[in-house]
Amino acid sequence: MRSTNVILLPLGGVLVSGTIHNMFVGNLFPPASIHSLEFNDETDSLTLVKTYKADSPHAWISFDHAKKNIYGVSVNASSIASYRVTSPTSVELARSFPPTGVCTNTTSAFIEAMTSPPYYVFSAAWPQPCGMSYSVDADGTLADVLDRWTYTPSSGVHGLALNEVDGQQLLYSADLSGDLIWTHAVNLTTGKVAEVGRLGVGGTGVHPRHLAAHSNGKYLYVVNEANNSLAQFELSPQRGEAVKESVRYRLIPEKENNTQYWSAEVMLSPSERYLWATARAQRDTTNHGFISVFLLASDGHIIKEMLRVPTTTVGGWANAISPAIWSDEYAAMTDYPQGYVQMFKLDGKIETEYGIEYTTATPVSKVDIADGGCCANVIWYS
Template sequence: MRASPSLALLAALSTVNADLHHLIVGTFGTENLYTLEFDDSALTLNLIGNLSVPDASSWLALSHDKKNLYGTAYSAASPAFVSYALGNATDITYSTTIQSGGNCTSSKAIFVMAATESPYAVYGSPFSGTADCGSVMSVDENGVLSELIQNYTYKSTSGVHGMALNAENSFLYSADDTGNTLWTHSVNKTTGELTYVASLDGPVTGADPRHVAVHPEGQYLYVILEGANELAQYSIDQSTGIPSFDNVTFPLIPSGEADSDYWSDEVALSFSNTYLWATSRSRSTNTTGYISAFSLSSTGNITSQLFLTPTTNSGGTANSVAPSTFSDKYVALTDSSLGFVEIWGFEGTNASVVARVDIEDGGCCANAVWYS
């Protein structure tokens, strides 16, 4: 795709040195991992790796040192999580699969994330069926998933779809989509195991928290409300770690559109933590989803919504946004309806597609993680 003149100028004037960057992409149905290469000078995106793996991964997460990749074993018969060793973005070696076990009897593992501080535990959640639980897994000295060390419970109606740790890895926050609840757990800094602290109902019935992010200053939690199609801001009590709703929300679909026609998806902080990204998906493949960005204060308070722009397609079950790890200027966006990954260029007051690669394998694309 040819970049627009304004985006080409943006790239030319960028203070970031031109470089090649790599992303790893999972799928919802096919047992493949894909590696993409983005050139931030030429503004091109190319498929450079296609690896057959034991299970499809609907969600991927990198270890703190990027030496391991963790995924949900989405195509497995029972909820499980998979671990890969990384030599580089295309040198990916299967290590092991860990079953959720215990009372985690859901049909699918839906989300996985890794701690950024020792003991570098990995946290996972199932979804659908009986999904009132979560899993904590240890890693060995090389960062490979080692064993299931804890099953913990939510409530009988729960279906947690996303989680986030604060910067100190002292609290974990869970977005309970089907239970319309936000959960707070404290983290044992020696084992990584969790202890229940508090739960909070969504702002309204049917708000349905889906994904969450925590500002590194630790004062604010951002929550995607899938059913209400809004981004909500919560303040975090600095002594207890418990969030409270600030009565602050921003729309993720245009005014006048029906909430029932959309389901909002993902929230993520930019490279510098100066901006926040969020997306919604359309339930119809004939209608686009939306992407939005927000400006943040130095402490994380949302100061304004910068834009709400249609995405290229509905998003399918994805429209998952992944800000780059090297610049505020670029974010990756995945689509599972047609099967593609796009790089969007951020111009401060809007964003548009600067590069795209199509991966039409029947299961791609779920989420993307930036390896470099």
């Protein structure tokens, strides 16, 4: 990141002026690639820097706590990979190994790393319902499998979120086909996980896909793929498990038919004041997807849906939204099969009784990566 001119806003938003920010994005399908990109927040320009050969196509990639490594899970059930970040724009493969035990021959869907010691890493797979935990070497490279666990026979876990509640490290799982939210506790000595609870999401066929946890340990946000909604769940203050759905918002206009959409992603802005969520249009339609941004209170509860705007294309398989780590105003969104990364910026700033709000989000730049496999999700390096 090549600037230090930082302005902190009183309500937690962060603006960085005239900075080059780096990010990586993986390919969802072949060719197996990881792409390095740069974004200039002064000119709002986005550039593809270089493309690297990957171990396999990755459904999801994530950083370790220090951003010295990228972890990737495979869509073709071949491997879990660990890449060393050698510069803000370059990576190299450090290790790759196949899923083992109950996770053999599964399609890996998600990977997430702890941000505090001992920095364990967790993956989820579907349709075979299983999870794995991993230890890491001193440099952050994936080392050993510590635990493997299953869900129910009808489960298909698609998303994970980590959070610490009252000193306990917790792992949340979005069970898409089982219509459940799982809570597991992590043993910080052994890396093994134990079920704390499971909660239905309000009927069959809702299909919770991805989730995000607020750092204060009170709320969990879940995007439901099939009924195109965002649900807020309250967490137990004693055990940290999801115990009750307190509010649900529709992610597509009321006039739209649910069957023509399948919602995709939910992520928090860096200050946790705004919550971004996306809905993809089904691949066989000509509809556009949607981006929604929600306004959160300081304790994490949703105050209201602040805005909803259409995306520029259908969305297809992806529509993975990745809020910038350096500003509440920016987010990167991917699209497969169109093959691009696009930057959106919050606009129409107003002062309300709740503080700073925005009335819309505008696409400001886009880079096409038309190799036939891009793009899965973006992770921000700087």
